[in-house]
Amino acid sequence: MDMLEVRGKSKKNVTACILLTPDVKSAINVLVETRSSSLVSVPRDNPYLFSRLNALTPLSGSRAMHELVRECPGLQRPERITTTLLRKYIATVSQVIIP
Numbered sequence: 001m002d003m004l005e006v007r008g009k010s011k012k013n014v015t016a017c018i019l020l021t022p023d024v025k026s027a028i029n030v031l032v033e034t035r036s037s038s039l040v041s042v043p044r045d046n047p048y049l050f051s052r053l054n055a056l057t058p059l060s061g062s063r064a065m066h067e068l069v070r071e072c073p074g075l076q077r078p079e080r081i082t083t084t085l086l087r088k089y090i091a092t093v094s095q096v097i098i099p
Helices: 022-034 061-070 083-097
Strands: 002-007 015-020
Touching: 015 022, 061 083
Parallel strands: none
Antiparallel strands: 002 015
């Protein structure tokens, strides 16, 4: 396994460590190798792995999730679907599944 250290989005200079399995590392390498192809055309000076086309700013996962939730008309409580609550739910379920 490899460890990747990433900077948090807050201004507190907090870093997080992510463990990468070999299959995830190879998938990330494919993303990096194809980002400059004519099909993708991510600018070379864009430092973000999950970057936006024609922009040098990062992709906001919480904003993307919020937009997707708005596109689901049948939800009874759409305000409850947030990245924070999803993270907490995944942590809880992981503790139940993995003893």
